[in-house]
Amino acid sequence: MAENWRGECSNPNAKTLVPGKQDDSSKKNKKKKETGSQFEFCTVCNLNHDQGQRHKYFPSHKKSLSACLSRFESKLADVRFFLRNPAALRPEHASRNRFWCIFCDVDVEELGSSFACYYNSSNAINHLSSVDHLKSLKHFMWKYGGGMDRLDSFRILDADVTKWRKKCATLKKEAALSEDRCHGPLSGLSNDIHREPNIGIVDHFEDNYTVYPLKSSILNGVTPLQYNTNEQQILYPEIAGGPNAGSLPTKLVSSNASLHSADDSNGVEGNVHSGAAPPWLDSSEHSLVDYNIKSFSVNVASHSNKLEKSRKLNPKRVGAAWAEKRKIEMELEKRGEIAKKECDSGWLPNFGRVWQSGSRKESRREFEMEKQTLLKKETESEISKEIQPYISKRIRKDAAE
Amino acid sequence: MSYVLTTLTKKREVDSVIRDTIDKVLVLRFGRASDAECMQLDDILAKSAREVSKFATVALVDIDSEDVQVYVKYFDITLTPSSVFFFNAHHMKMDCGTADHTKWIGAFRRKQDFIDVVEANYRGAMKGKLIVNCPLPPERIPRYQLLYKDM
Numbered sequence: 001m002a003e004n005w006r007g008e009c010s011n012p013n014a015k016t017l018v019p020g021k022q023d024d025s026s027k028k029n030k031k032k033k034e035t036g037s038q039f040e041f042c043t044v045c046n047l048n049h050d051q052g053q054r055h056k057y058f059p060s061h062k063k064s065l066s067a068c069l070s071r072f073e074s075k076l077a078d079v080r081f082f083l084r085n086p087a088a089l090r091p092e093h094a095s096r097n098r099f100w101c102i103f104c105d106v107d108v109e110e111l112g113s114s115f116a117c118y119y120n121s122s123n124a125i126n127h128l129s130s131v132d133h134l135k136s137l138k139h140f141m142w143k144y145g146g147g148m149d150r151l152d153s154f155r156i157l158d159a160d161v162t163k164w165r166k167k168c169a170t171l172k173k174e175a176a177l178s179e180d181r182c183h184g185p186l187s188g189l190s191n192d193i194h195r196e197p198n199i200g201i202v203d204h205f206e207d208n209y210t211v212y213p214l215k216s217s218i219l220n221g222v223t224p225l226q227y228n229t230n231e232q233q234i235l236y237p238e239i240a241g242g243p244n245a246g247s248l249p250t251k252l253v254s255s256n257a258s259l260h261s262a263d264d265s266n267g268v269e270g271n272v273h274s275g276a277a278p279p280w281l282d283s284s285e286h287s288l289v290d291y292n293i294k295s296f297s298v299n300v301a302s303h304s305n306k307l308e309k310s311r312k313l314n315p316k317r318v319g320a321a322w323a324e325k326r327k328i329e330m331e332l333e334k335r336g337e338i339a340k341k342e343c344d345s346g347w348l349p350n351f352g353r354v355w356q357s358g359s360r361k362e363s364r365r366e367f368e369m370e371k372q373t374l375l376k377k378e379t380e381s382e383i384s385k386e387i388q389p390y391i392s393k394r395i396r397k398d399a400a401e
Numbered sequence: 402m403s404y405v406l407t408t409l410t411k412k413r414e415v416d417s418v419i420r421d422t423i424d425k426v427l428v429l430r431f432g433r434a435s436d437a438e439c440m441q442l443d444d445i446l447a448k449s450a451r452e453v454s455k456f457a458t459v460a461l462v463d464i465d466s467e468d469v470q471v472y473v474k475y476f477d478i479t480l481t482p483s484s485v486f487f488f489n490a491h492h493m494k495m496d497c498g499t500a501d502h503t504k505w506i507g508a509f510r511r512k513q514d515f516i517d518v519v520e521a522n523y524r525g526a527m528k529g530k531l532i533v534n535c536p537l538p539p540e541r542i543p544r545y546q547l548l549y550k551d552m
Contacts, residue, residue, distance in 0.1 A: 260429075313424060316529040319489025323423045330421075345412065349419050351485075351492040352531075354477045355502050358490070367475050 043070050043102070044144050056145035065144055068102065073153060079128065082121040083160055086168045102125065103137040103154065125164060128156040173203045319350075403532045405447040406459050408434070410466040418460050419490050422547035426493070426522045431464050431473065432482030439482040442508035445515045449512045480506050480545055486519075488526035495522065507543030511550040512539055 270276030525533030
């Protein structure tokens, strides 16, 4: 049945490969020559491209950019927390407080902060409010098309910085007051070992168990102050609670927020020297386990959600709406709620005919019309085909009379 | 070989096959089982039907059946065997470099050709395209001459 190909037909819808091919390739060549710019490196997408200024409008770049910026914003969230609630900085935790500023291409660390800035994230806050940072931020946004209206979410405004400094100052004063009142050598705000009075603490360390408040307690908000009858204990003021006269026992806890509840219950009882169990093993164990389980289950759920999403069929696929409807119908039919309805004999699938130009509905209409004309012809021919028996003239005459 | 695949003789049956195949490519072969080229095509279809079963269904339609003539006219089937592709009751066109994009006319040379064609249809359909390009090189596409309309 298959015959040899003879030539092109005049159907405008038909495509011919051979002549078209050359046109496409020449167009491509032209396009390449037009761009002709040098290769640049895009830090957002982490690739070299020669698309010049056009690159920042490409969807892939936009995706990577939004991912990048949201990552940076989440890093800033911590810093912003400390902006609102200044807290004392601990040297061992300072090393955890650094981040890479993508706009300035610089590592912002807390280590080596000056004497006056011994609050958490002070370096970060100073950096984010600086003029240089703003400049590099603007340049970055311009270069990578980030949207100049979002600048404020990546920097800290001067007003906020002044507020923060005031808060720090008040904290400092309060700490200083409590320091005077305290027996112990140390109730200062900082663990700055360069400070003279602190050296006293080091000496006392053998004798006393000094416990330091941690960043984690800040994360949980308000912490009730606990008083220890143990005079040897020297403590630091909690942030939200503010400094109190007397000592505040707080345990060395990890930065796990849930563990904080443990402090409340165990704080009054004891410490290492009194033989009490560490907080993360005791009653906090339940909360810790719960927290872990919760986080794990959340992770699993999100992962399974992701998997489900990827398995979901593309809503843009051909006939998606029809398929969904039909699935529901079949479900209902299975359950017996809807009687299986026989599709009417006139149903035709969505079909685009060969000589059709225009939408597929046109082809169906055409076909319907053709059908009707065919039917008419058939009925007409049927009528005309009716054979009648011969009646003689005489009988006809008689019948007429 | 048509013992392996379902042969449809009524419009109702064809309708139900089209409507019940959801999210899978439906290949409807229109032809006569006794015809040599059709037999060749049926052989390929039967052998590859299982392999593409996860994303395609194959059904045979007898062109000589009275009930199905409506479809023969609607789909403009003149040369046999013809294979029409559907996805979710929507017709999938394929540009093979021939005049007629609405169907595949003739047999396939190899099983792999058929599988490639079906895969191309499936991928295009999943992306929302109603017309896809044929992945086969021109030498493996059966050639034919299409008469003009109303001639």
